[in-house]
Amino acid sequence: MRTLILSIFAVSLSATAVTAADDPVAARKLLMQSAAAAAGVSGGMMKGDIDYNPAIAKSAIATLNAVSHTYGDFFPEGTSEGDTTASPKIWEDAAGWQAALEKFQGDTSAAAEASGKDGPADLAAFQQAIGPVLGNCKSCHENFRVQKN
Numbered sequence: 001m002r003t004l005i006l007s008i009f010a011v012s013l014s015a016t017a018v019t020a021a022d023d024p025v026a027a028r029k030l031l032m033q034s035a036a037a038a039a040g041v042s043g044g045m046m047k048g049d050i051d052y053n054p055a056i057a058k059s060a061i062a063t064l065n066a067v068s069h070t071y072g073d074f075f076p077e078g079t080s081e082g083d084t085t086a087s088p089k090i091w092e093d094a095a096g097w098q099a100a101l102e103k104f105q106g107d108t109s110a111a112a113e114a115s116g117k118d119g120p121a122d123l124a125a126f127q128q129a130i131g132p133v134l135g136n137c138k139s140c141h142e143n144f145r146v147q148k149n
């Protein structure tokens with residue numbers, strides 16, 4: 001059974017790797033969609049629509065931490081065209097893009113650290129940890145994303 005589970009993992013991981021290499025645009029959109037889902041759950045708890053739960057809070061932070069540390073791998077040259085809202089500035093201002101990624105990574109790492117083993121103890125602690133992370137969404141999109149109609 002254990003071998004079976006392990007081999008299923010291996011298959012799904014290699015399937016992901018193939019997709020990511022073949023289609024970095026699709027891969028980076030999937031990462032942003034999981035970021036959006038994590039941000040959505042976080043917002044729901046902060047607004048009180050969802051009861052605060054430290055395990056869910058921890059999982060949202062962990063998702064954003066993973067996204068921030070992998071996201072930059074899916075922007076090879078020549079992928080600013082087509083079905084993407086990535087701005088050409090990502091390649092024109094590579095240093096600025098790198099700085100935005102690093103800020104996102106720094107903020108998610110700090111939140112992961114603050115969330116500890118069992119997740120932030122209460123809503124106030126969660127808000128304090130995730131607030132700076134969520135600020136990255138808007139600032140990066142303003143600088144490095146274009147709206148296409």
Ligand code: HEC
Pocket residue numbers: 025028029030032033035036037039064083084085086087100101104133134136137138140141144145
């Ligand atoms: C470092 C820059 C950066 C940060 C930080 C960032 N994004 Fe994005 N995001 C982008 C770029 C670039 C795109 C366009 C990707 C594409 O279309 O190829 C994007 C696209 C998206 C999309 C559209 C995905 C799709 O399917 O087309 C969503 C949703 C999104 N981001 C949500 C978020 C949320 C929520 C956060 C904060 C938790 C966030 N982003 C943080 C750069 C960033």
